[in-house]
Amino acid sequence: MLMLVHVFHLAMKAGQVLSEGHILLDQLLLPVKDAKGQDVTPPDRKQQVALVDETVAAVQQRQVRCDELTEVRRLKLHQLLQLRTCERDINQVNILSVLFLVFKDVYVQGAAK
DSSP, X not given: OHHHHXXXXXXXXXXXXXXXXXXXXXXXXXXXXXXXXXXXXXXXHHHHHHHHHHHXXXXXXXXXXXXXXXXXXXXXXXXXXXXXXXHHHHHHHHHHHHHHHHHHHHHHHHHHO
């Protein structure tokens, strides 16, 4: 349960980062004008856009990896639960086998008298 809360929290944060990254990209692509209406957009804007774009892509990749690792961990936990259930069933069978042998001996001894 705690893992699901943590994963949900991370997904929410990643969604916020992606949303803000896209907003920033949109704003970087807008031309900058001074009070006179002249274009004063910095010439190195392409580098800034590329950096934000790479960062957004990296966050998306991390989110996908996180989802994959969460699924793997969930499957491992499910397998462990199945293993423990199987071990418990084996212990119950062993106990029942011993009880059967004890009752069989008691019944055979009772029938012999």
